[in-house]
Amino acid sequence: MGRGEHTRDVILRQAVALAYRVGLEGLTIGALATEVEMSKSGMYAHFGSKQALQLAVLDAAAADFARAVVVPALREPRGEPRLRALVAAWIACGRERRPGGCLFVKASTELDERPGPVRDRLVEHHRELDASLARIVRGGVADGRFRPDADAEQFASDLYAVMLGFYHRHRLLADPRAEARTARAVDTLLAAIRNPGEVTA
């Protein structure tokens, strides 16, 4: 990594942290320049435009999520252990992220009526997550751990909803049972796809 790339990377980390606090729409070249105490022209040199900055931040945040939640789960045995590891890391991620909360949840409501490349990228990252979740389910089906008729896409959709529910209940409602509720919902989803012939994990 050259020096210019290194500087850009350091600034990008700060831009991600800023976006968690102010939202993706609040992430302007000017706000970032103030945050890192550098000139706006320096920021333009590194990122080109507000939109390019927002795209870079979304990609960096998606890579962070994959590194923290998806990749470690892939080291676990296929099927239920892998899905449970993923959910545990995801919950930890939602529980600990203060201040700011989840950039993807926030951006989803911020951008849902703002067509353009940033919204498109956000949708793309969500579709990739759906695809990763469905792939994990299909891996468990291939190994005989999940039922042959398990609907991997439905599971991905259901699990994402459960995690949105966790985020809401934990953060806004500060419900002390948020995690227990989520664990039960996940148990129900897993019970529905578990191969009856298989010993539970």
Next chain:
Amino acid sequence: MGRGEHTRDVILRQAVALAYRVGLEGLTIGALATEVEMSKSGMYAHFGSKQALQLAVLDAAAADFARAVVVPALREPRGEPRLRALVAAWIACGRERRPGGCLFVKASTELDERPGPVRDRLVEHHRELDASLARIVRGGVADGRFRPDADAEQFASDLYAVMLGFYHRHRLLADPRAEARTARAVDTLLAAIRNPGEVTA
């Protein structure tokens, strides 16, 4: 209703519509004055402060939701028909609300780290919805339509998560299968609490 009250009510309807577009945080006395083409002092006379305006808008939006989604369901027979009517009205509500989307979903991420009376009121409305959902489940248990061991609070939590998932999948992802996915998730929740001795609706 006196003339002053009537005027306030008309302005409040416009304030709710404005909040759907700009979010609860964007709902200032100045923005509302511009929207209704009246003076800021007139707005202060009707609402007192930005915070009082935000509280009035939250209450009005909660009443709208109750009127559109909860109250009509209560006319249906207890148990599954009542829950299905509620879900159908809720989905219609999420599908049709453009522009702006759901004020409660937006406000949840806007306010989750802003302690104060507006956040408290938002939490209160969510808890009331949880309680209404749980009450509907318990009504079905009392009538023998749902299992005696059905966990009404868990059902309320699960159903809210499913509806958040619908909102996300329909609005951000524009997934044409969003409704079908949601219907299947609701079927699964209902199947888990249905009394085995009961004929399905």
